[in-house]
Amino acid sequence: MFSVQSMSVGALAPRESTVDFSGRSWLGSYTRVAQDLFVREGWATRTLICSSDGPRAFLTLGIDPQIVADIAGIWNYLEARREVPGSDRLLEKGALANKVLEALIFSRIQNTNFNLFVPWGPRYNNLSPEVTTDSPEDRTLGQMAEVLRALRLYGVNSRLLFMPADTYGVEVNGRSKEKVEAYFASLRAVAELHLASLCELDWRPWSAIRAENRSRYEELRNDTALNFENLIRPREYEEAIRTSTAFSKGADEATIEDRARRYCIERWVEARIIEELCSPTKLSLVREGKNKLDRSGPLKALYVIREEFRAPWIK
Known part of the structure; x- marks a missing residue:
């Protein structure tokens, strides 16, 4: 009845196993x-069987069935952590959502790193640069650690590009460079305690990434500035102006608009450079609407850090 194919993947021994993937019982709407x-x-061959209950899909696997169970386990875990209980907003819909699942599957089957990306803003409301166990940042890092621990439990190794968004604080919002650097130095020590044992932690501020990719950065920035009205949607620019107004108390209208424009250009360019570097999945620490500039471009994202733990740098 079934088309059987045996093969080995990496160090796995060849084996055969037939699994019923009818309906949406395995990965919900992402099963197909x-x-x-x-x-x-x-990695498998598929046979469709017609029955009185409708078509049923059977996959004859050439990989360890435990890997399939692990993929279902981690996806179900992520679904349980999704941003809004009862919603379908684990991640954005469509092609980018599919790419997140595909990246997880490739990582588990091929035993390669699942690339994650976390941009982190500078502190705005707290005058002290120190991050302690009582800080909102510590609680958010604890939530991130839970996700990384679950990935590891299901056999998914992670590489986390942790990106302090230092230039946004200094160049866009006019914060003191010394205070921004002191905050991120303190944050790094706490982040390493939470995360370093759970993933390959790559700590790289945006200023460093930008310097390492200066030629590409300048090319993208100039193109984005030249085509700003065509690339940046009006509502995204208006949102940036509202944010700039909140962070620029006492500034005149021209300064506020200039900072908003620079922010939009920087975010647009950043998303493309990060995608070109490692095509990661963003482990989002902000509400979905704040990622519109990314979602207009290449970055895919997971929304599994709940609202009370998001954006700790502005609390």
Whole structure:
């Protein structure tokens, strides 16, 4: 009845296992995405059986069935942590959402790193640069650690690009460079305590990434500035102006608008450089609406850090 194919993936021994993937019982609405990837990559063959209950899809696996169970386990875990209980907003819909699942599957099957990206803003409301166990930052890092620990539990190794958004505080919002640097130095020590044992932690401020990719940065920045009205949607620019107004008390209208424009350009360029570097999944620490500039471009995101733990740098 079934088309059987045996193969080995990495160090896995060849084996055969037939699994019923009918309906949406495995990965919910993403089941078909996973099925198609398994067949396309040669990790399984698919047989469709027509019955009185409708078509049923069977995959004959050439990989360890435990890997399939692990993929379902981590996806169900992430679904349980999604941003709004009862919603379908684990991540943005469409092609980018599919790419998150595909990246997880590739990582688990090929035993390669699942690339994550976390940009982190400078402190705005707290005058002290020190991060302590009583700080909102510590609680957010604890939530991130929970996600990384679950990924590891299901056999997914992670590489986390942790990016302090230092230039946004200094160049865009006029914060003291010394205070911004002191805050991120304190944050780094606490972040390493929470995260370093759970992933490959790559701490790189945006200023450093920008310097390492200066030529590409200048190319993208000039193009974005030249085509600003075509690339940046009016509502995204208006949102940036509202944010700039809140962070620029006492500034005149021209300064506020200039900072908003610079912010939009920097975010647009940043998303493209980060995607080109490692094509990561953003582990978002802000509400979905704040990622509109990213979602207009290449970055995909997970929204699994709940509202009370998001954006600790402005609390």
